[in-house]
């Protein structure tokens with residue numbers, strides 16, 4: 001009767017492995033549907049200690065027949081949550097809140113990404129730590145409200161899974177709005 005011990009040890013190992021797999025899964029991005037709106041690949045960037053704001057990104061598709069507008073209502077990590085766009089001002093790239101909500105036209109896919117549109121977490125309550133998750137509540141004027149979890153990627157990440165410094169080509173060629181235009 002030595003077998004039961006061995007079996008239970010094997011079982012314990014299997015259970016432990018399952019936990020590890022679950023933990024790994026928990027950090028993966030989930031997709032969301034709210035009415036005709038689809039939200040895919042949400043993620044946020046880790047922030048250095050003392051940073052007052054952070055950014056989160058995602059892809060939003062409107063599969064419906066009417067335009068919709070999205071605003072960020074709140075976040076569990078910051079006092080305020082806004083959607084920002086990047087604009088050129090006297091040759092300097094600046095960010096600015098999108099007034100009245102970000103419009104997603106019927107059939108349109110809008111990607112929020114570094115160098116462009118982003119969810120701005122204003123007045124962080126704590127730094128965004130890699131491996132943790134940030135939650136925001138988004139409000140679509142027509143489709144309604146949805147809570148979105150953003151897995152936090154490395155500081156300076158260009159995309160989820162792309163380490164800091166590893167996404168140089170993406171950042172320069174990503175259509176970021178001509179941040180680094182070389183003059184002839």
Ligand SMILES: [Cu+2]
Pocket residue numbers: 084095096118119120
């Ligand atoms: Cu911003």
